[in-house]
Amino acid sequence: LKILTSMLLSLFEVGGSLIENAVEKVVGINLTSMVLVTTAFLLSVVYLSKKIMQSHIENPSPGCKKYPPHIPSSIPFLGHALSFGRSPIQFLENAYEKYGPVFSFTMVGKTFTYLLGSDAATLLFNSKNEDLNAEDVYSRLTTPVFGSGVAYDVPNPVFLEQKKMLKTGLNVAQFKQHVTLIEEETQEYFKRWGDSGERNLFEALSELIILTASRCLHGKEIRSLLDEKVAQLYADLDGGFTHAAWLLPGWLPLPSFRRRDKAHREIKQIFYRVIQRRRQFGEKEDDMLQTLLDATYKDGHPLSDDEIAGMLIGLLLAGQHTSSTTSAWMGFFLARDKSLQDQCYAEQKAVCGEELPPLDYDQLKDMSLLDRCLKETLRLRPPIMTMMRMAKSPQSVASVTRACQKKKQFLKKTKQNLRWLWRQKLDFLIPPPPIAGHCHFKKFVFSLLGRHRCIGENFAYVQIKTIWSTLLRLYEFDLVDGYFPKVNYTTMIHTPNNPVIRYKRRLY
Numbered sequence: 024l025k026i027l028t029s030m031l032l033s034l035f036e037v038g039g040s041l042i043e044n045a046v047e048k049v050v051g052i053n054l055t056s057m058v059l060v061t062t063a064f065l066l067s068v069v070y071l072s073k074k075i076m077q078s079h080i081e082n083p084s085p086g087c088k089k090y091p092p093h094i095p096s097s098i099p100f101l102g103h104a105l106s107f108g109r110s111p112i113q114f115l116e117n118a119y120e121k122y123g124p125v126f127s128f129t130m131v132g133k134t135f136t137y138l139l140g141s142d143a144a145t146l147l148f149n150s151k152n153e154d155l156n157a158e159d160v161y162s163r164l165t166t167p168v169f170g171s172g173v174a175y176d177v178p179n180p181v182f183l184e185q186k187k188m189l190k191t192g193l194n195v196a197q198f199k200q201h202v203t204l205i206e207e208e209t210q211e212y213f214k215r216w217g218d219s220g221e222r223n224l225f226e227a228l229s230e231l232i233i234l235t236a237s238r239c240l241h242g243k244e245i246r247s248l249l250d251e252k253v254a255q256l257y258a259d260l261d262g263g264f265t266h267a268a269w270l271l272p273g274w275l276p277l278p279s280f281r282r283r284d285k286a287h288r289e290i291k292q293i294f295y296r297v298i299q300r301r302r303q304f305g306e307k308e309d310d311m312l313q314t315l316l317d318a319t320y321k322d323g324h325p326l327s328d329d330e331i332a333g334m335l336i337g338l339l340l341a342g343q344h345t346s347s348t349t350s351a352w353m354g355f356f357l358a359r360d361k362s363l364q365d366q367c368y369a370e371q372k373a374v375c376g377e378e379l380p381p382l383d384y385d386q387l388k389d390m391s392l393l394d395r396c397l398k399e400t401l402r403l404r405p406p407i408m409t410m411m412r413m414a415k416s417p418q419s420v421a422s423v424t425r426a427c428q429k430k431k432q433f434l435k436k437t438k439q440n441l442r443w444l445w446r447q448k449l450d451f452l453i454p455p456p457p458i459a460g461h462c463h464f465k466k467f468v469f470s471l472l473g474r475h476r477c478i479g480e481n482f483a484y485v486q487i488k489t490i491w492s493t494l495l496r497l498y499e500f501d502l503v504d505g506y507f508p509k510v511n512y513t514t515m516i517h518t519p520n521n522p523v524i525r526y527k528r529r530l531y
């Protein structure tokens with residue numbers, strides 16, 4: 024296998040420089056030729072590699088299976104990309120039924136191995152970054168957006184230090200201030216909705232999440248500069264998180280890539296000015312920007328302006344899609360179940376008092392029904408459905424070995440577990456059952472353990488619960504003619520399709 028791998032690597036190296044030369048010649052002349060050259064080369068390499076690898080995979084050594092089952096495809100290069108793209112959940116469920124929790128397939132010339140369910144996915148959380156590597160898969164997307172020197176552009180130990188600095192700024196004292204800021208932003212934003220109507224809930228919540236995150240995580244100076252022009256810059260930056268940016272080479276002169284890079288430069292300039300003013304005048308604020316200005320790495324050196332600006336962009340965008348989609352789905356679940364919505368409103372009064380005074384952090388913690396609605400939304404509509412890693416070394420997944428030993432029994436057991444986990448029954452009213460290993464939603468929504476765990480979880484809870492407490496006090500929500508949005512699988516984070524909701528001002 025080593026020989027085969029090195030043959031393939033040499034092929035890629037030779038091909039890479041061929042493409043580079045070809046591209047140098049065609050750039051500026053003809054984009055189509057460039058794409059054709061790249062595609063032709065990739066098709067040939069993929070065809071060759073597929074033939075070589077297939078012969079290896081189809082003839083595993085006798086005894087226990089060495090490789091996960093590979094789902095065959097008759098479409099060269101694209102493989103299963105189309106059927107997966109159309110309906111990833113159905114594709115994965117079918118594959119799970121047929122092959123069990125661990126299987127591989129090809130899409131756009133790349134082999135993906137899926138680990139489905141908590142048992143199999145444990146490997147992903149517990150492995151070392153040197154073995155299952157995150158930056159190799161995420162950096163293509165994040166580095167052009169956040170910039171260099173941060174997140175997946177640096178070795179993981181450095182990113183871990185940066186995450187620790189950010190985590191210092193996400194503390195309870197800060198959350199207590201955030202609740203008031205988010206409530207104010209929400210009341211202000213929804214003034215434009217008037218007393219009743221039908222509006223795009225996802226669009227509104229996406230705009231509101233940017234405003235609240237900027238106010239809470241960037242500080243008042245940067246928030247005060249957030250006008251329509253800056254909002255457009257964020258939208259252009261955000262346009263960098265696409266399948267195209269992940270799959271296509273970054274140097275392609277695509278309009279979305281150019282807009283992303285221009286927005287990145289302009290936003291950084293805005294942040295530099297604010298950072299320099301704070302440094303110059305020595306004003307000390309109690310916020311995330313100050314935390315980063317005062318932070319140092321283990322060896323004592325401080326963050327550069329560029330690193331601070333990159334971390335601020337990362338902080339804003341890491342929670343943007345996750346929180347806005349989750350809040351929107353939660354709104355549709357509440358609109359679909361009026362009795363649940365009424366109980367959530369009653370909880371506002373029970374926890375905060377009949378007069379519904381301004382919210383505070385301790386009250387939010389006592390809103391257990393609202394909390395379960397949020398958790399159930401995250402379980403049924405997880406914004407990050409798939410976590411990805413590049414396998415740098417051979418890995419054995421416990422379930423594959425176990426599947427060899429006791430195949431039938433094991434597959435049956437995991438199927439039941441998976442169905443249990445994703446069944447559509449809504450558990451808004453009961454606390455999660457204490458079944459070891461599978462029950463707690465965190466186990467499959469936020470990466471509970473490991474070096475890539477989410478640092479924004481508590482902030483996301485504060486943000487979404489404050490927004491929904493405020494909205495429940497303002498309006499009653501209904502589905503428009505009973506329409507509950509379908510899932511839009513074409514976006515990287517699965518958003519609600521046609522997310523229009525009906526609302527009217529609450530009068531009692």
Ligand code: HEM
Pocket residue numbers: 157186338339341342343345346349401406407410411468469470474475476477478479480482483
């Ligand atoms: C509903 C909201 C959110 C959900 C569902 C969510 C989910 C996740 C998940 C599943 C991961 C693991 C990704 C992986 O292992 O590949 C993650 C990591 C992370 N999240 Fe969140 N997140 C949310 C909100 C936020 C917010 C608001 C922030 C920032 C304020 C944030 C910052 C991060 C960071 C920095 C990481 C670490 C990435 C790494 O170390 O590789 N998240 N999140």
